[in-house]
Amino acid sequence: MIARTLFTAFKTSILPSSSSQLLPLFSSSPCRSVTTLVLAEHDSGSINAASLSAIAAAASLSKHTSISLLLAGSGPSLHQAAQHAASCHPSISQVLVADSDKFTYPLAEPWAQLVQLVQQKNGYSHVIAASGSFGKNILPRAAALLDVSPVTDVVAISESRQFVRPIYAGNALCTVRYTGADPCMLTIRSTSFPVPAKSIELASNKSAVSEVDLSMLDVDSIGKSRYVKQTSPEAERPDLANARVVVTGGRGLKTAENFKMIEKLAEKLGAAVGATRAAVDAGFVPNDLQVGQTGKIVAPDLYMAFGVSGAIQHLAGIRDSKVIVAVNKDADAPIFKVADYGVVGDLFEVIPELLEKLPGIK
Ligand SMILES: Cc1cc2nc3c(=O)[nH]c(=O)nc-3n(C[C@H](O)[C@H](O)[C@H](O)COP(=O)(O)OP(=O)(O)OC[C@H]3O[C@@H](n4cnc5c(N)ncnc54)[C@H](O)[C@@H]3O)c2cc1C
Known part of the structure; x- marks a missing residue:
């Protein structure tokens, strides 16, 4: 009997398609142009699922948003990931690649400096990362270097500068308007920005891939953290x-x-x-x-x-x-x-x- 009850739960929740998901609100800001830098994580030559959600969130900021994806790392898997990035979403206009052994592991200090460098050069209106350990580690540090306050754990985007985020351990939702200087920096909850199946299929148009000029980045002088090891289940x-x-x-x-x-x-x-x-x-x-x-x-x-x-x-x-x-x-x-x-x-x-x-x- 118990098994039958739970089997019903299993059947009704897993077997049908999940097409009834609510998508975040879409709205565009009429007066400002939206150019977004997405900080992307990659693994085995592909952009990971959380970063695809960050791209989906960036795409919902405005109808005419232009998205640049920033990837860092070293070696062939970085360039393989860049090729995947270039065709993983139709809204991506550019993939920026920072290739250096300083980025072999995603340490927060060099990454934060990289974001600062890229932002100062290109002047994005928004910078977005998924709210995992990667984004939560890097984005607030980069925000401090750029002297802006990040908006964290965004679960819905109602306008390009107005967001919904949970407070009181998720017992209430708070709508916040960002009134600070550019860039408006966000971490988004990937569970709230599902990736449409079509964006996982490779987009037919590949966006441009270019290397970030790292000559201005003094990565040798930074780094209070040191990579020790990674353990996977x-x-x-x-x-x-x-x-x-x-x-x-x-x-x-x-x-x-x-x-x-x-x-x-x-x-x-x-x-x-x-x-x-x-x-x-x-x-x-x-x-x-x-x-x-x-x-x-x-x-x-x-x-x-x-x-x-x-x-x-x-x-x-x-x-x-x-x-x-x-x-x-x-x-x-x-x-x-x-x-x-x-x-x-x-x-x-x-x-x-x-x-x-x-x-x-x-
Ligand atoms: C700042 C803060 C942050 C926290 N963050 C988290 C968090 O991220 N995640 C989290 O989970 N908790 C978090 N906690 C802890 C949280 O308050 C609870 O203490 C914790 O979730 C309780 O875990 P539990 O349900 O396993 O244990 P318990 O509350 O002890 O519950 C155990 C349950 O098992 C049932 N049970 C016992 N034996 C059996 C059995 N044989 N068959 C069936 N049922 C049985 C009991 O009836 C009981 O309901 C946080 C607390 C604080 C203060």
Whole structure:
């Protein structure tokens, strides 16, 4: 019975297309021309999904916006990514490439100086990055160098200088108007700016790719941070921030060993694994899996929460999920107030039943 209820949630949220998504408001500012610099992240020769969302946000600033994409790095994968960038969205007019071993790893200090250099040369009206660790690290530093205040965590664009952003752990939305000097610098939540399928297909027109002149950049004198190493999850799982299905475990799992049930279920569903802060603090999983106000913001088609109470800080990260399923043995747990499907029951009975009865989607 429980498995059937949850299978219904799984079917209705995953199987149909998600064409009913609300798109951010579109409006153009009649009096100012909009020229936007998007700070892009690339991986294995492609622009990553969050940066594609930043491009989608930039394209919604104005009907006649001109977008330049800034990529930095070194070696062949940078130039491969530049070719991908040149054809990944029809609104991109130019791809700027900063090729130097100083940019092999995305350290904030040289990147911030690069943004300052490019901005001073080209005078963009807007600078945008996705609100991930890359954008949150670089954009505020660049804003300080350019002496402007950034607007962070934008979830909708109502005019080219008017934005909506969450406050009070996502319990209220605030509309802000930027009245400062150019550039207007934004970080955007990628979950709020879905990438239209057609922009993922390669655009027929390739935009120009040009190298940034780095002779004025004194990168040797900068850098309080140093690259040490990058660790990636071993298993091939979808990226938590962009996954269509997320399976999350909370303190109710009790041990790291038990948490493996969540991983098994996620594997079966082709889902990303998430965790509450309590589960992370208890050492069940590393903190890059934390979902919530101080973790990742997710907006999957299906969010499944096991042994999660539903604290406001956790809910702040899952509000945009299309279907929320909660399993908790406490009928009064706050998670049930936001859940579309709820099971009051013991997760140690429910998960094994799901593992047995749910079909895999791989
Ligand atoms: C500034 C600040 C920022 C924070 N940021 C975040 C954040 O980003 N993300 C986040 O998650 N939290 C965050 N927190 C912490 C948050 O307030 C909660 O403490 C946390 O979310 C609780 O995690 P939990 O639901 O796993 O644990 P608990 O609140 O302890 O809930 C465990 C739940 O498991 C249920 N349970 C137990 N055993 C079983 C069982 N066998 N079967 C079924 N259900 C069972 C219980 O009924 C309970 O509801 C933040 C807190 C602060 C102050």
